[in-house]
Amino acid sequence: MKVEKVIKAFSLKEALAALKENEGRAELIAGGTDLLVKIRENHNKKPVIVDISDVPECRGIRFEADYIAIGACAKYSELVESDRVMRQLPGLWEASKSVGAPQIQNLGTVGGNIANASPAADAVPPLLAMEALLEIVSNEGCRTVALKDFFKGKGQADLNEGEIITQIIIPRPGSAHINVQFEKLGLRNALAISRLSAAAAVELSEDKVIEKVCVASGSIGLTGMREPELEAFLTGKKLDEALISSACDLFSEVVSSRLSGRGTMPFKREAVRGVFGNALKKALRASL
Numbered sequence: 001m002k003v004e005k006v007i008k009a010f011s012l013k014e015a016l017a018a019l020k021e022n023e024g025r026a027e028l029i030a031g032g033t034d035l036l037v038k039i040r041e042n043h044n045k046k047p048v049i050v051d052i053s054d055v056p057e058c059r060g061i062r063f064e065a066d067y068i069a070i071g072a073c074a075k076y077s078e079l080v081e082s083d084r085v086m087r088q089l090p091g092l093w094e095a096s097k098s099v100g101a102p103q104i105q106n107l108g109t110v111g112g113n114i115a116n117a118s119p120a121a122d123a124v125p126p127l128l129a130m131e132a133l134l135e136i137v138s139n140e141g142c143r144t145v146a147l148k149d150f151f152k153g154k155g156q157a158d159l160n161e162g163e164i165i166t167q168i169i170i171p172r173p174g175s176a177h178i179n180v181q182f183e184k185l186g187l188r189n190a191l192a193i194s195r196l197s198a199a200a201a202v203e204l205s206e207d208k209v210i211e212k213v214c215v216a217s218g219s220i221g222l223t224g225m226r227e228p229e230l231e232a233f234l235t236g237k238k239l240d241e242a243l244i245s246s247a248c249d250l251f252s253e254v255v256s257s258r259l260s261g262r263g264t265m266p267f268k269r270e271a272v273r274g275v276f277g278n279a280l281k282k283a284l285r286a287s288l
Ligand SMILES: Cc1cc2nc3c(=O)[nH]c(=O)nc-3n(C[C@H](O)[C@H](O)[C@H](O)COP(=O)(O)OP(=O)(O)OC[C@H]3O[C@@H](n4cnc5c(N)ncnc54)[C@H](O)[C@@H]3O)c2cc1C
Pocket: 027, 028, 029, 030, 031, 032, 033, 034, 035, 036, 037, 052, 058, 072, 073, 098, 099, 100, 101, 104, 107, 108, 109, 110, 111, 112, 113, 114, 115, 116, 120, 121, 122, 123, 159, 163, 164, 165, 166, 191, 192, 193, 194
């Protein structure tokens, strides 16, 4: 569809007003790395584009006592360049560093990655593993939704017409002994859309017993998702090489049955061992 108008919003109020004025005809743009591809290929569905990339309420990264808030329009490059993100959110930092190439990292945003609801969205598995929440604002008010409940299918999300994701809230874990790791296998190192990824947030006791674990995957389902079978298997066990090997076997079985009949199944069934095994090994190393 031909784009008729682009409205640049400089505040959340302006963005919401533009959405209201163009009800049913407007689509948001942040970095444009997904939407501009659609526009170029004439696959965009709305003629009015509302640019929220400079809306202050959607920008920045805040480190609070109980949570970390990432503005939906925070760019990957901002995350990659932040020492605090590298130290406090290593899984998300790794995922941001792995996105596309520097050109994409300089434009692409975390909120756009989530709203797009692609199974290959790299920011999603570490955010799922950290039990992130989304703050979503519209002219009707503000609501909060857990990221794990947000995806409804490939390219489908719990996001209504006129709603804007403003922030991604990452609750700080109760324990200091939790670490989140991300691992990805792409087609190539640069400009690779993720073929398979995994993230794990592991809370270990002094003697390396897993007290709590959240596992999430990308590109082995219709959306990024939590992996409850793996979480149940790992909880209460000592994290060591033998456990990592058994967990990788189980993940391989999960992938075999989930992707049964798909051409990618034999490759992904094997690849998941390396990807998930590396994420857990990083968690083990970080705890030493
Ligand atoms: C060459 C190339 C390589 C890529 N490599 C990767 C990769 O390795 N890993 C990866 O995960 N992705 C990759 N991508 C995809 C893309 O860069 C990311 O998904 C990016 O995070 C999208 O963010 P954006 O701000 O550019 O989204 P936009 O294109 O601006 O928007 C995408 C969609 O989200 C909606 N939207 C945006 N922000 C909001 C918001 N705050 N609230 C509600 N809706 C919103 C828009 O309306 C639009 O429908 C790649 C893309 C390209 C072109």
